[in-house]
Amino acid sequence: MTVQDIRAFNRFYTNVIGALDYSRHLYAPYTLTESRVLYELAHSPRTDAADLRGELALDAGYLSRILNKFEQDALIERVPSKEDTRRRHITLTAHGRETAALLAERANESVGALLSTVPAADRPRLSEAMRTVREILSEGRRPRREDVLLREPGPGDLGWIVQRNAALYAAEYGFNADYEGLVARIVADFAEDHDPHLERVWVAELDGRAVGCVMCVRDDAPGTARLRLLLVEPDARGFGIGDRLVGAVVDFARGVGYRDLVLWTNDVLTAARHVYQRRGFVLVAEKPHRSFGKDLIGQDWRLDLHGTGE
Structure with a gap:
């Protein structure tokens, strides 16, 4: 295994996922990063901007613009934290939950379409290979x-x-x-x-x-x-x-x-x-x-x- 092997795999995987996302217009009307933020909010019922910055490694200014857009679109609500008034909890509105669910449904359909091209007999092998990559690259790192x-x-x-x-x-x-x-x-x-x-x-x-x-x-x-x-x-x-x-x-x-x-x-x-x-x-x-x-x-x-x- 060499650096070039990993880079080659990364290019291949990125092209597959990128083509899949583009062809299905997966995130419209939001960008991939905006959809990632929405996904995190949907799966972390209570969080704030600092949590999101740490989890997604986003620039503070960029994240602030995304959250402002979400607020304008009535996807989120921001309220002061009871524990620390300097921080504001971010929660999805009903419209935000519906939007997140729609994007998740599109993602599931797209991955399902990709998986449908894999013969059933090969799917366990594919799943095991993906699990192996994840486990090996996570060795020595304590989960957070x-x-x-x-x-x-x-x-x-x-x-x-x-x-x-x-x-x-x-x-x-x-x-x-x-x-x-x-x-x-x-x-x-x-x-x-x-x-x-x-x-x-x-x-x-x-x-x-x-x-x-x-x-x-x-x-x-x-x-x-x-x-x-x-x-x-x-x-x-x-x-x-x-x-x-x-x-x-x-x-x-x-x-x-x-x-x-x-x-x-x-x-x-x-x-x-x-x-x-x-x-x-x-x-x-x-x-x-x-x-x-x-x-x-x-x-x-x-x-x-x-x-x-x-």
């Missing part, structure tokens, strides 16, 4: 918080949520198959009947693999959303993924008009409870019970979305 992507679930991800919840809770807390049955019912209910405007699933991805998840669904109580199935893989802990997942649910629930956000957990889930407390949840009730083959103390937590919490 900004390397974690929050995205919507793709094919197979809902099944992964059931499998990983069952496996991790059995390994870490000794839960039996009853817990897997509960998770499977929750996920099946969401898959079969959910309102995409009011309910959502997030998958946290790091280095091309799923490492966490959370759900936001409607509760039986009017105006109330329920947070469910928060999970972070053991080897991905320490990057603030749990906090980002919970923050995504809080921002989403508040943004679509819920008044309250509730959740049920058990007292043995210490790390998760700390995340909920940092996000402003308040313990409202607890009760001993025997479930999943264990004696537990169930806890109900609530967050007033119109209050002063995050």
